[in-house]
Amino acid sequence: xxxxxxxxxxxxxxxxxxxxxxxxxxxxxxxxxxxxxxxxxxxxxxxxxxxxxxxxxxxxxxxxxxxxxxxxxxxxxxxxxxxxxxxxxxxxxxxxxxxxxxxxxxxxxxxxxxxxxxxxxxxxxxxxxxxxxxxxxxxxxxxxxxxxxxxxxxxxxxxxxxxxxxxxxxxxxxxxxxxxxxxxxxxxxxxxxxxxxxxxxxxxxxxxxxxxxxxxxxxxxxxxxxxxxxxxxxxxx
Amino acid sequence: xxxxxxxxxxxxxxxxxxxxxxxxxxxxxxxxxxxxxxxxxxxxxxxxxxxxxxxxxxxxxxxxxxxxxxxxxxxxxxxxxxxxxxxxxxxxxxxxxxxxxxxxxxxxxxxxxxxxxxxxxxxxxxxxxxxxxxxxxxxxxxxxxxxxxxxxxxxxxxxxxxxxxxxxxxxxxxxxxxxxxxxxxxxxxxxxxxxxxxxxxxxxxxxxxxxxxxxxxxxxxxxxxxxxxxxxxxxxxxxxxxxxxxxxxxxxxxxxxxxxxxxxxxxxxxxxxxxxxxxxxxxxxxxxxxxxxxxxxxxxxxxxxxxxxxxxxxxxxxxxxxxxxxxxxxxxxxxxxxxxxxxxxxxxxxxxxxxxxxxxxxxxxxxxxxxxxxxxxxxxxxxxxxxxxxxxxxxxxxxxxxxxxxxxxxxxxxxxxxxxxxxxxxxxxxxxxxxxxxxxxxxxxxxxxxxxxxxxxxxxxxxxxxxxxxxxxxxxxxxxxxxxxxxxxxxxxxxxxxxxxxxxxxxxxxxxxxxxxxxxxxxxxxxxxxxxxxxxxxxxxxxxxxxxxxxxxxxxxxxxxxxxxxxxxxxxxxxxxxxxxxxxxxxxxxxxxxxxxxxxxxxxxxxxxxxxxxxxxxxxxxxxxxxxxxxxxxxxxx
Numbered sequence: 080x081x082x083x084x085x086x087x088x089x090x091x092x093x094x095x096x097x098x099x100x101x102x103x104x105x106x107x108x109x110x111x112x113x114x115x116x117x118x119x120x121x122x123x124x125x126x127x128x129x130x131x132x133x134x135x136x137x138x139x140x141x142x143x144x145x146x147x148x149x150x151x152x153x154x155x156x157x158x159x160x161x162x163x164x165x166x167x168x169x170x171x172x173x174x175x176x177x178x179x180x181x182x183x184x185x186x187x188x189x190x191x192x193x194x195x196x197x198x199x200x201x202x203x204x205x206x207x208x209x210x211x212x213x214x215x216x217x218x219x220x221x222x223x224x225x226x227x228x229x230x231x232x233x234x235x236x237x238x239x240x241x242x243x244x245x246x247x248x249x250x251x252x253x254x255x256x257x258x259x260x261x262x263x264x265x266x267x268x269x270x271x272x273x274x275x276x277x278x279x280x281x282x283x284x285x286x287x288x289x290x291x292x293x294x295x296x297x298x299x300x301x302x303x304x305x306x307x308x309x310x311x312x313x314x315x316x
Numbered sequence: 317x318x319x320x321x322x323x324x325x326x327x328x329x330x331x332x333x334x335x336x337x338x339x340x341x342x343x344x345x346x347x348x349x350x351x352x353x354x355x356x357x358x359x360x361x362x363x364x365x366x367x368x369x370x371x372x373x374x375x376x377x378x379x380x381x382x383x384x385x386x387x388x389x390x391x392x393x394x395x396x397x398x399x400x401x402x403x404x405x406x407x408x409x410x411x412x413x414x415x416x417x418x419x420x421x422x423x424x425x426x427x428x429x430x431x432x433x434x435x436x437x438x439x440x441x442x443x444x445x446x447x448x449x450x451x452x453x454x455x456x457x458x459x460x461x462x463x464x465x466x467x468x469x470x471x472x473x474x475x476x477x478x479x480x481x482x483x484x485x486x487x488x489x490x491x492x493x494x495x496x497x498x499x500x501x502x503x504x505x506x507x508x509x510x511x512x513x514x515x516x517x518x519x520x521x522x523x524x525x526x527x528x529x530x531x532x533x534x535x536x537x538x539x540x541x542x543x544x545x546x547x548x549x550x551x552x553x554x555x556x557x558x559x560x561x562x563x564x565x566x567x568x569x570x571x572x573x574x575x576x577x578x579x580x581x582x583x584x585x586x587x588x589x590x591x592x593x594x595x596x597x598x599x600x601x602x603x604x605x606x607x608x609x610x611x612x613x614x615x616x617x618x619x620x621x622x623x624x625x626x627x628x629x630x631x632x633x634x635x636x637x638x639x640x641x642x643x644x645x646x647x648x649x650x651x652x653x654x655x656x657x658x659x660x661x662x663x664x665x666x667x668x669x670x671x672x673x674x675x676x677x678x679x680x681x682x683x684x685x686x687x688x689x690x691x692x693x694x695x696x697x698x699x700x701x702x703x704x705x706x707x708x709x710x711x712x713x714x715x716x717x718x719x720x721x722x723x724x725x726x727x728x729x730x731x732x733x734x735x736x737x738x739x740x741x742x743x744x745x746x747x748x749x750x751x752x753x754x755x756x757x758x759x760x761x762x763x764x765x766x767x768x769x770x771x772x773x774x775x776x777x778x779x780x781x782x783x784x785x786x787x788x789x790x791x792x793x794x795x796x797x798x799x800x801x802x803x804x805x806x807x808x809x810x811x812x813x814x815x816x817x818x819x820x821x822x823x824x825x826x827x828x829x830x831x832x833x834x835x836x837x838x839x840x841x842x843x844x845x846x847x848x849x850x851x852x853x854x855x856x857x858x859x860x861x862x863x864x865x866x867x868x869x870x871x872x873x874x875x876x877x878x879x880x881x882x883x884x885x886x887x888x889x890x891x892x893x894x895x896x897x898x899x900x901x902x903x904x905x906x907x908x909x910x911x912x913x914x915x916x917x918x919x920x921x922x923x924x925x926x927x928x929x930x931x932x933x934x935x936x937x938x939x940x941x942x943x944x945x946x947x948x949x950x951x952x953x954x
Binding site: 243244246248273275282283285286287289290301304305306307308 | 468529531535536627631646669670671672712745747748817820821862889
């Protein structure tokens with residue numbers, strides 16, 4: 080028994096001090112090469128180096144090369160969508176201010192994907208600009224969108240199958256499809272000390288989740304507007 | 317010798333700029349032959365204010381103030397003047413060293429002009445339009461008094477009396493985004509009641525609510541409703557004496573020191589029973605089997621809704637409103653009321669929505685039901701500086717009164733904005749009106765008493781809210797306590813379940829004897845025992861020689877435990893003043909005319925409650941006037 084334990088410790092040490100740094104070395108940082116604008120190889124000289132080993136060779140140098148296999152899906156099922164998630168995250172996070180238009184097209188208010196005929200929908204310029212900020216929040220902030228982002232959930236998980244416009248909101252049913260049913264949620268959030276200080280079962284009755292839970296800006300506890308002495312916390316604040 | 321005083325206030329950071337500017341001006345005063353001296357002082361009582369004193373040889377124009385004063389104010393506006401006051405005095409030499417000052421104008425205050433930031437910003441825009449001949453600083457000083465300068469100075473005020481004047485400094489929208497029959501601002505008691513009635517008349521009704529939840533302050537209100545009767549006839553069944561609309565009317569006027577507009581009081585005291593029945597019948601509202609006599613009322617007429625909070629009424633009203641097709645739009649805040657001129661009707665509203673700005677054209681009417689301004693410290697201070705910023709408030713954060721200013725901007729008259737009520741029994745730490753905070757209000761008719769930290773009574777518990785609040789404040793020791801026993805709980809409209817909940821939160825303190833109760837409250841036990849003993853005797857005697865409380869047979873002596881206590885302290889609760897309405901709930905302008913298609917109801921209006929609103933009169937006021945506004949608005953021609 081002791082031998083097995085010792086062996087495990089040695090293995091762990093090996094993994095930590097030798098294997099991980101080795102792996103990290105093999106994952107090369109993208110080389111910044113001045114090249115034709117609007118293609119993947121503008122930054123990633125050899126696309127193969129940033130793909131998983133098992134990935135079959137890629138031909139082509141734009142996002143168009145990915146689409147035949149990784150079909151864009153805006154069906155809006157509240158499911159994780161690792162491909163779109165993984166692709167967006169490194170490109171919109173801090174320090175990688177990649178122009179959306181390298182992979183996307185925007186003509187006559189139609190938002191699409193470069194090198195394809197994919198039509199993601201109609202969107203106003205103002206909303207498109209806002210989307211950049213929202214993606215950045217999703218990729219790296221402390222807001223609720225980032226919490227969902229970490230679970231590889233994309234916009235469509237909450238916003239259904241269409242592009243969002245200013246002031247769009249998310250209906251309670253949508254939130255409750257994962258976090259519900261409401262009764263169970265109320266049970267979970269019931270404070271042990273004061274059961275009637277339950278934020279999900281308050282004297283304000285049936286209110287929108289978004290009163291407190293803001294996706295793209297810090298969430299706030301609405302109760303505290305009057306009950307300043309309550310000790311309440313909210314994720315994504 | 318004459319003294320002209322200009323009291324000014326600028327933003328804190330700009331004080332240095334103010335001093336530099338005044339210094340600059342003082343270097344040129346020789347150009348004014350009549351001017352003896354110019355001095356700048358900091359106001360010792362209000363250190364954020366400065367006083368500029370101009371000593372003149374000759375008498376100054378009392379209507380205008382001197383041109384130099386206006387020149388100074390103009391300069392200070394560029395720096396960031398927030399408000400100013402001008403007054404003038406004659407300096408009379410008494411003897412060699414003493415001087416006496418006599419105000420020059422008849423007005424007791426001696427004040428010529430007093431303006432706030434809002435007025436100034438409007439004036440500035442107006443002024444910019446008027447000023448065609450630009451007056452430079454040097455040129456002005458050299459010119460002294462010139463016609464052009466006087467025009468700039470006197471033309472500052474927005475002249476609403478001109479028929480061709482746009483009712484504000486803002487241009488009407490070129491196109492409307494939407495047309496709606498009746499738009500209601502606010503989703504509290506008044507707004508919902510109005511929506512129900514206007515909807516019933518067949519109008520398309522939209523309620524705009526700026527907060528992300530419906531119900532405003534009403535949904536967190538104490539849930540008590542004064543009516544002389546209802547279909548349940550609780551007072552009669554419990555054999556608690558007589559009452560009538562007239563008696564309710566008289567109490568309300570007396571409680572408001574007769575500042576109330578009698579027609580409006582008559583509206584709601586006569587209509588309150590019917591409105592209550594309406595909520596019971598059509599809205600499914602349920603009342604507790606209790607009726608109480610509250611401070612300032614001479615009868616047992618305060619009804620409590622089953623929920624024990626205003627939500628019991630707002631839910632009933634919402635149900636009726638939605639039945640008649642009214643829609644509530646949350647997070648929709650109005651930012652302007654559109655009116656073309658001072659004769660015509662209200663045309664529409666500008667609204668900030670989550671999707672951006674919208675201009676809504678109003679076909680039938682606009683109803684303001686936007687509540688009071690208890691949570692707007694600046695506005696409170698502007699009208700009643702004695703309500704200092706340190707006071708807590710029972711209100712929700714949205715009670716900020718901007719709609720009163722929007723109404724003023726299109727010519728609406730306002731009244732009694734200085735009357736601001738403190739709720740005497742709020743939770744001392746945060747100022748909220750939680751469920752236990754209703755007990756001190758509901759219990760007095762059944763013998764509940766108030767004691768201070770020394771264990772002594774300090775007021776006639778059946779007194780009005782303003783009296784109870786001031787009595788506490790004058791004690792100077794926070795908090796005070798209500799003392800009651802278990803026998804009173806259900807009679808005063810409470811429940812043992814509420815008592816248990818309140819105890820779990822540390823709000824209600826329970827003890828089997830008065831002595832124990834005092835020890836738990838950490839107040840002198842001997843005093844409290846003595847106070848209660850004396851008080852019980854007063855009930856037997858039917859007379860309260862200490863505070864002259866009218867003793868009734870419904871009052872229960874504090875001789876049997878368990879006893880309870882709840883801590884209490886005043887917090888800003890209700891703003892009695894607001895826009896002026898007539899008995900049809902139509903808004904009246906500053907010339908006494910009806911503003912066509914504009915109605916108002918509820919706390920946004922003034923004059924209903926006079927100087928002090930009696931507790932449990934708010935809901936009947938809101939519901940009855942809301943209904944009146946809704947019926948009349950729904951009948952307007954599109």
